[in-house]
Amino acid sequence: MAEVSLRKIVKAYEGDVQAVKGIDLEIADHEFCVLVGPSGCGKSTTLRMIAGLEEITSGEISIGGTVVNDIPPRDRDIAMVFQNYALYPHMSVYDNMAFGLLLRKFPKAEIDRRVKEAARILDITVLLDRKPKALSGGQRQRVAMGRAIVRDPKVFLFDEPLSNLDAKLRVQMRTEIKKVHQTVKTTTVYVTHDQVEAMTLADRVVVMNHGIIEQVGPPQELYHRPATRFVAGFIGSPAMNFIPARLENGAAALNLVLADGSVLPVPEDRTARYKPHAGRAVLLGLRPEHLTEPREGRGTYADIAIQPEVIEPMGMETLVHFHMGEARDLCARIDPTLSASPGAPLRLTADMAHMHLLDPESGRVV
Amino acid sequence: MAADGSLAGVALRRGAPNSLQRFARRRSSIALLMTTPLLVIIIGLVAYPAFYAIYLSMLNRRMTEFVGTLNYEILLESETFWMVAFQSCFFAITAVLLKALIGFWLAHMLHDIPDKGQRKWRGMLLVPWVIPPALSTLGWWWMFDPSYSSINWLLAVISVPEVPWLGHHWWARIAIIMVNVWIGAPFFMIMYLAALKSVPEQLYEAAAIDGATGFQRLRYVTLPMMANIISITVLFSLIVTFANYDIVRVLTNGGPRDLTHVFASYAFQVGILSGNIPRGAAVSLFMLPLLALCAFFVLRGVVRRNKEQM
Numbered sequence: 001m002a003e004v005s006l007r008k009i010v011k012a013y014e015g016d017v018q019a020v021k022g023i024d025l026e027i028a029d030h031e032f033c034v035l036v037g038p039s040g041c042g043k044s045t046t047l048r049m050i051a052g053l054e055e056i057t058s059g060e061i062s063i064g065g066t067v068v069n070d071i072p073p074r075d076r077d078i079a080m081v082f083q084n085y086a087l088y089p090h091m092s093v094y095d096n097m098a099f100g101l102l103l104r105k106f107p108k109a110e111i112d113r114r115v116k117e118a119a120r121i122l123d124i125t126v127l128l129d130r131k132p133k134a135l136s137g138g139q140r141q142r143v144a145m146g147r148a149i150v151r152d153p154k155v156f157l158f159d160e161p162l163s164n165l166d167a168k169l170r171v172q173m174r175t176e177i178k179k180v181h182q183t184v185k186t187t188t189v190y191v192t193h194d195q196v197e198a199m200t201l202a203d204r205v206v207v208m209n210h211g212i213i214e215q216v217g218p219p220q221e222l223y224h225r226p227a228t229r230f231v232a233g234f235i236g237s238p239a240m241n242f243i244p245a246r247l248e249n250g251a252a253a254l255n256l257v258l259a260d261g262s263v264l265p266v267p268e269d270r271t272a273r274y275k276p277h278a279g280r281a282v283l284l285g286l287r288p289e290h291l292t293e294p295r296e297g298r299g300t301y302a303d304i305a306i307q308p309e310v311i312e313p314m315g316m317e318t319l320v321h322f323h324m325g326e327a328r329d330l331c332a333r334i335d336p337t338l339s340a341s342p343g344a345p346l347r348l349t350a351d352m353a354h355m356h357l358l359d360p361e362s363g364r365v366v
Numbered sequence: 367m368a369a370d371g372s373l374a375g376v377a378l379r380r381g382a383p384n385s386l387q388r389f390a391r392r393r394s395s396i397a398l399l400m401t402t403p404l405l406v407i408i409i410g411l412v413a414y415p416a417f418y419a420i421y422l423s424m425l426n427r428r429m430t431e432f433v434g435t436l437n438y439e440i441l442l443e444s445e446t447f448w449m450v451a452f453q454s455c456f457f458a459i460t461a462v463l464l465k466a467l468i469g470f471w472l473a474h475m476l477h478d479i480p481d482k483g484q485r486k487w488r489g490m491l492l493v494p495w496v497i498p499p500a501l502s503t504l505g506w507w508w509m510f511d512p513s514y515s516s517i518n519w520l521l522a523v524i525s526v527p528e529v530p531w532l533g534h535h536w537w538a539r540i541a542i543i544m545v546n547v548w549i550g551a552p553f554f555m556i557m558y559l560a561a562l563k564s565v566p567e568q569l570y571e572a573a574a575i576d577g578a579t580g581f582q583r584l585r586y587v588t589l590p591m592m593a594n595i596i597s598i599t600v601l602f603s604l605i606v607t608f609a610n611y612d613i614v615r616v617l618t619n620g621g622p623r624d625l626t627h628v629f630a631s632y633a634f635q636v637g638i639l640s641g642n643i644p645r646g647a648a649v650s651l652f653m654l655p656l657l658a659l660c661a662f663f664v665l666r667g668v669v670r671r672n673k674e675q676m
Contacts, residue, residue: 053571074577086572090590090674099586100576131674147576 002064002154002187003029004050009059011045011211019045021211022059027189027204032181034190036198037208037234044159046208047191051157052076064154074103079148080157084164085140087132087147093119094128097146111150118149121183122176138169145177149184156181158190162197174200195235199223207231229363232285232356238331241291242358243284243324247277256284259325264302267353274357277366285356285365288319291332291348300352306332308342320346416654423648427641437648446624447632451652453539454628458608461546465607466600468547469554476555477562488559495552503616506545507532510617535625538618542626545613550606554599561595562588594668601664605657629653 004027011020020042027033035043048054050061052073061068068076079100087096094115101111119125122142132140141161148156161177162170178201181188192198198205199219207214207222207230215227219235226232232240245256245264254266254274264284266274295301304324312319313336320332320340332348340346357366389395426433441447472491476484494502509516510531518528531541565588573583589596611630614620620627620635627635629649637646 051571051575053574073571073574074579078575080572080575082568082572084566084568086566086568088569088572088587088590090593090671099573103577103582133674147572151576 003027003031004033004155004187004189005060005062006046006050007060007062009046009049009061010057011042011049011054012057018211020049023208023211023213025206025213025216027187029187030185032178032188032190032201032203033206034192034198034202034204035206035208036192036195037214038193041208042211043191043193043206043208047157047159047189050155050189051078051080077154078157079151079153079155080159081141081144081148081161083160085132085144087140087143089132091131092128093124093130093132093135093143093146096132096143097150100147100151114150114152115146118146121149121180122146137165138173141165141173142176145180149180152184152186154187156186156188156190158188160192161190162192162194170197177201196237199235205235207234209234226285226356226365228365229283229285229358232358232365236287238288238319240356241286241288241327241330243286243327243330244360245282245284247274247280247282247357249278254278256282258284259327262302262304264304264350264352265300266355266357267300270355270357274366277357277359281360282366283358283360285358286350287354288331288333290351290354291330292351293334293338294347294349295351302350302352304348304350306330306346306348308340308344308346311340311342320348322346419647419651422644423651425644427644429644433644437645441645441648441652446627447649449625450627450629450632450649453626454608454653455656457539457543457546457610457628458604461543461550461607462600462603464543464547465550465554465603466596468551469599470558472551472555473558473562476559488556491555492552494548495550495556497549499549499612500616502549503545503613506541506548507617510541532618533622535622538622538626542613542617545617546607546610549613550603554603557595557599558592561592565591594671597664597668601661604660608653608657 004025006023006025008022008024009020010018010022012018019040023042023046025033035046037043045054049056050063052068052071056069063076063078088099091099097115097118098111101114106114115128116125119128122145124139124142124146127135127139127143132143135143144161158177162173165173174197177190181201190197190201199222202219204216205219205222206216209230215222215231217225222231222235226235226240229242233242243258245258247266248255248257250263250265253268253271256264256266258264291304294303306320306322306324308320308322310321312321316336317333318336318338318340320334322330322332324330334340334348358364359366383391422429423437424432424434426436476487476491479487508514512530512533515528515531517531521527521529530537532538569587569591570583573587578586608628609630610628611634614626614628614631615634618626620631624632624635629652633646633649635646636649637643640646
């Protein structure tokens with residue numbers, strides 16, 4: 001077990017294309033750290049540099065306090081689970097799992113003990129004699145995890161391991177991975193483009209975009225206190241709504257004036273924070289669950305009149321898609337018992353206590 | 367259509383189909399019809415000549431009398447025939463082995479060159495395989511010529527004594543193998559290169575993380591993943607090399623003292639040049655059981671691996 005440390009890591013390809021632009025990251029011992037971001041954000045490249053499968057252009061990676069920049073993958077004491085499992089098709093499940101130990105010249109009895117123990121944890125004991133061809137996607141994924149577990153490495157690396165599975169199996173395997181981590185507690189770096197996977201699995205989520213780290217934090221922090229527009233929009237499904245507005249000084253407090261002239265009050269406890277931005281164009285960020293049917297009670301609520309474009313009944317909630325002036329692709333979550341239909345006027349309430357204010361130029365949350 | 371929606375109802379209304387219509391509607395009949403052109407070609411160009419060769423090998427020299435296995439018995443008692451059998455096996459096994467090794471090495475070298483520069487090397491390395499063998503063998507024949515051998519001239523530069531390339535039977539055998547390897551190695555190279563490209567990169571990465579050295583990756587990933595291509599290429603080359611005729615014919619014509627003949631060139635010598643077609647046919651038919659045995663074991667391995675892995 002070990003901590004992983006990335007210092008000023010840069011990965012540049014020919015033609016000066018930088019896939020990773022000088023990132024710093026400290027991953028603690030036993031931590032489950034998820035790198036998440038869209039395609040091409042540099043998350044897989046970062047993972048492959050930790051594994052030693054990609055050379056580092058500059059910077060320093062250390063595992064367990066040892067700088068591993070020039071150490072080949074086999075000597076880094078890591079194990080990796082690949083997106084397409086990378087099982088050796090000519091070997092049985094047992095041999096696939098035993099291969100790493102065999103190369104490290106472990107005694108046969110020890111190999112046998114470890115393989116059977118990992119098979120027991122992953123519930124694949126009955127599959128040990130089969131070839132990968134005879135396994136389903138989920139079973140192959142378990143074998144790939146078993147191959148990593150038997151090695152008892154310092155760090156587990158997962159490269160989008162659930163991407164090839166169907167939606168139902170993905171949820172099931174997600175739970176399995178979490179269970180395994182709770183059992184073996186090995187430091188884990190997990191790469192995914194799926195923010196739901198990131199939120200459900202991680203102790204800490206690292207959101208990457210265009211080769212840089214946008215924000216690092218526990219899932220709840222990222223969800224409730226995003227630092228940038230990218231993080232606010234990427235974490236959460238459906239995504240956060242962004243509505244252009246102007247921050248104006250009101251009689252008693254600050255107000256947000258939307259393009260159609262509607263005025264939304266800013267909660268009093270935010271006045272001091274937002275005051276320096278008064279008179280400027282801003283972006284109002286509101287998650288769909290904070291844009292709901294009218295509510296009574298304490299809090300800062302503001303009514304908004306909309307015309308739904310698309311209604312999506314989800315069972316436990318209904319999603320209403322609409323637009324307000326230039327702000328397109330907006331979404332609200334309403335009670336499924338309420339009747340709403342496309343084109344028919346609908347009144348919504350914005351829960352301003354959960355609002356976010358963003359600077360449209362820098363893209364940072366104020 | 368009938369009430370149940372089947373086409374059979376249509377036929378019933380128009381009257382029961384006759385046996386020809388039933389035959390034409392069967393899937394197996396359509397399959398037979400579609401494969402007929404191929405069957406005709408195989409029967410005409412493979413089966414008929416093969417059976418005709420067997421028939422010929424059982425006739426006397428003048429092809430007027432059936433003599434049973436007499437030609438085979440005479441051959442089995444002939445010292446020259448056993449020498450030809452040895453030379454054929456020695457030639458085929460050594461040449462195929464060398465072609466496989468050199469082809470494997472070249473494929474690896476090419477695989478490591480970035481795609482951009484790989485094409486021109488691939489093209490250049492394929493040249494020996496593309497030139498008609500009779501022509502390129504003629505070129506080699508000049509290079510082996512005792513009076514003005516360019517190879518001997520090069521050897522003299524590094525103070526190696528002159529080699530009687532085509533004058534001594536062992537050197538002549540080596541020369542034949544050299545030329546065959548020169549012509550055939552690119553075929554192995556291109557087949558192995560295709561196989562190498564089809565091995566998923568992630569298997570190598572997984573092996574590297576599992577702790578495999580370069581040699582262990584070759585041993586535990588590359589070779590098992592290429593096993594089928596290696597087997598089929600070796601089998602194919604073994605058949606072609608075993609039946610090779612043109613290199614021996616152009617380079618040594620079986621000499622010196624008939625010591626470099628292989629089955630095909632000896633069969634030609636006995637059957638065509640010496641006018642004993644039945645005996646020539648018998649010589650050539652000796653290749654059949656040997657190659658059939660090789661093909662059986664190789665293809666059995668391929669089928670087994672396919673069942674396990676694909």
